[in-house]
Amino acid sequence: MRRRGLDVTLFxxxxxxxxxxxxxxxxxxxxxxxxxxxxxxxxxxxxELFRRAGDFDLINNHFDWKPLxxxxxxxxxxxxxxxxxxxxxxxxxAYYASAERSFFCSISDADRDxxxxxxxxxxxxxxxxxxxxxxxxxxxxxxxxxxxxxxGTHLAIEIAKRAGVRLKIAAIPQxxxxxxxxxxxxxxxxxxEFLGAVEREARNELLGxxxxxxxxxxxxxxxxxxxxxxxxxxxxxLGARMGSLPEIVVDGVTGFLCDSVEEAVSKVPLLASLExxxxxxxxxxxxxxxxxxxxxxxxxxRAVDLQVPPPPxxxxxxxxxxxxxxxxxxxxxIPPKPKNLRFS
Amino acid sequence: MRRRGLDVTLFxxxxxxxxxxxxxxxxxxxxxxxxxxxxxxxxxxxxELFRRAGDFDLINNHFDWKPLxxxxxxxxxxxxxxxxxxxxxxxxxAYYASAERSFFCSISDADRDxxxxxxxxxxxxxxxxxxxxxxxxxxxxxxxxxxxxxxGTHLAIEIAKRAGVRLKIAAIPQxxxxxxxxxxxxxxxxxxEFLGAVEREARNELLGxxxxxxxxxxxxxxxxxxxxxxxxxxxxxLGARMGSLPEIVVDGVTGFLCDSVEEAVSKVPLLASLExxxxxxxxxxxxxxxxxxxxxxxxxxRAVDLQVPPPPxxxxxxxxxxxxxxxxxxxxxIPPKPKNLRFS
Numbered sequence: 038m039r040r041r042g043l044d045v046t047l048f049x050x051x052x053x054x055x056x057x058x059x060x061x062x063x064x065x066x067x068x069x070x071x072x073x074x075x076x077x078x079x080x081x082x083x084x085e086l087f088r089r090a091g092d093f094d095l096i097n098n099h100f101d102w103k104p105l106x107x108x109x110x111x112x113x114x115x116x117x118x119x120x121x122x123x124x125x126x127x128x129x130x131a132y133y134a135s136a137e138r139s140f141f142c143s144i145s146d147a148d149r150d151x152x153x154x155x156x157x158x159x160x161x162x163x164x165x166x167x168x169x170x171x172x173x174x175x176x177x178x179x180x181x182x183x184x185x186x187x188x189g190t191h192l193a194i195e196i197a198k199r200a201g202v203r204l205k206i207a208a209i210p211q212x213x214x215x216x217x218x219x220x221x222x223x224x225x226x227x228x229x230e231f232l233g234a235v236e237r238e239a240r241n242e243l244l245g246x247x248x249x250x251x252x253x254x255x256x257x258x259x260x261x262x263x264x265x266x267x268x269x270x271x272x273x274x275l276g277a278r279m280g281s282l283p284e285i286v287v288d289g290v291t292g293f294l295c296d297s298v299e300e301a302v303s304k305v306p307l308l309a310s311l312e313x314x315x316x317x318x319x320x321x322x323x324x325x326x327x328x329x330x331x332x333x334x335x336x337x338x339r340a341v342d343l344q345v346p347p348p349p350x351x352x353x354x355x356x357x358x359x360x361x362x363x364x365x366x367x368x369x370x371i372p373p374k375p376k377n378l379r380f381s
Numbered sequence: 382m383r384r385r386g387l388d389v390t391l392f393x394x395x396x397x398x399x400x401x402x403x404x405x406x407x408x409x410x411x412x413x414x415x416x417x418x419x420x421x422x423x424x425x426x427x428x429e430l431f432r433r434a435g436d437f438d439l440i441n442n443h444f445d446w447k448p449l450x451x452x453x454x455x456x457x458x459x460x461x462x463x464x465x466x467x468x469x470x471x472x473x474x475a476y477y478a479s480a481e482r483s484f485f486c487s488i489s490d491a492d493r494d495x496x497x498x499x500x501x502x503x504x505x506x507x508x509x510x511x512x513x514x515x516x517x518x519x520x521x522x523x524x525x526x527x528x529x530x531x532x533g534t535h536l537a538i539e540i541a542k543r544a545g546v547r548l549k550i551a552a553i554p555q556x557x558x559x560x561x562x563x564x565x566x567x568x569x570x571x572x573x574e575f576l577g578a579v580e581r582e583a584r585n586e587l588l589g590x591x592x593x594x595x596x597x598x599x600x601x602x603x604x605x606x607x608x609x610x611x612x613x614x615x616x617x618x619l620g621a622r623m624g625s626l627p628e629i630v631v632d633g634v635t636g637f638l639c640d641s642v643e644e645a646v647s648k649v650p651l652l653a654s655l656e657x658x659x660x661x662x663x664x665x666x667x668x669x670x671x672x673x674x675x676x677x678x679x680x681x682x683r684a685v686d687l688q689v690p691p692p693p694x695x696x697x698x699x700x701x702x703x704x705x706x707x708x709x710x711x712x713x714x715i716p717p718k719p720k721n722l723r724f725s
Binding site: 072073074076077078080081083084085086087088090102103105106107108109110111112125127128130131134135374 | 416417418420421422424425427428429430431432434446447449450451452453454455456469471472474475478479718
């Protein structure tokens, strides 16, 4: 943003690396110092931003729902909230309550709540120069991510076994019992190999030399950063047709979108015939940091032009009333319904 | 307040009994409905208040530190925060950060933080007509409260045994292991009797027929509501000389203030000689709801006259920097010191 000529003030921890103006309430991340009460210091962090709100032409909030409740109270420039994911249905209450004060961006078209209006989709972006393009199709499938049923490591294993292709798994632990029950028993160091977590060069090598990245999630993904990293290396994606994946992967060109394990198995023999250059080109066109900035600049300009979000349509309001509580969401358990909550 | 002619808007749960204007974001208390995320809905509750801040001449905050962080951001009428107790050293960060936006009241002179300026002490009050005055001195000591080492049930037991006087205990559970180890072994239903929790008539009777209420706390009390309830019944207080007690109990007149168990034991024979009428009179003069309202109205007037809190003295600022983190506080464990927190 600064490179593009914007005057940016960043509100973040004191150890952030930023060459523009940095405003910090706490010196380090709240999870790095047990004496810092996260509720108190995140509230002070937000309070400090809104205290200075009048200094800015626009505020881009990447800090979820809490700042929205402050926006209810403040006179301020346009607020644009990037929704990086709804962590629970309850937080929708904060989004709905503040929808007249904040514009919203989603990180994929799929990850939108029907009760909210969105100004734009601002896909995440990567720097393609950090990923080495590899022109030759590899001979193994790979899985990259964390161990959780939603990420479908077990499906990747099943697909590899049934297709008779080796699988390399690089992942960080999350759900330990899932790993013990559904992953570990299959790891033999040959057909199914587990590499632990991989970063930078090792990640580049794992992705670049693969036949495909398997991304058979069991719940909709908000955005799949690993899929654009794989494609940047020229590696296609064999993935579930849900969530944001149809926006990222061009079916039959940069990978295959599948509705079942059977379908995925049947696509494995076709993977080597995909143009690896097309994968790289897709990322360079749509999912770079520069494209992300383009999208944000467009959204910022619209927010500044409008100043205030337009009132929601009757359809939006209906969507808020009827089904939000029961709507399935990625990465969360649905809590019990509130007993008698009313929303205006 | 309404009886005194003030136009009061109460922000509270929908099931609150209030004849004035009630504004509710949630229908019931957040601990009564597990589907209501307490962080989300308390933030919306506060946000709704500050959204309407311009409607009021003064806001009296009884909701601890969180609203202070919203006050940083808002243009609003004078804010007066009643500090009902600092639950942890960390929340002082929020009080200090907002001290230029909020006036403060304490609930006793003792429960003041040296880094803050206070407009007034607004002692809690009771309605004396709910407590029956009993002119005859009783023959037993009583303990009323909750089972926690800080409340000193074990000291009340020791004093009763050493003084050769019966003790009746009415309390709600809090620290179970404390109860099992320090209280239960002494309960014999005769010398030491445990009545469970007592409310209304039973409470009135327990207090009114006692020789004294034993209130030998081991950490400073912010305010001891049970001590004014006992005195309203004519029953003196045998209590620890710490915290707010010296402000409530007139030593040698409405009870005795003691620095040790020995001293308390030595005072037991003198309790029957105290004027029970003096105890009742003390409450009627200082600790009624009407006196509480008087004190609040005075504080409200000063806040409205001043509009903005005066800047803190150099001494106050020094008190904030040097010792707040290590200062002992009632009802809380002291967390580890922050590694490298700076305050301006």
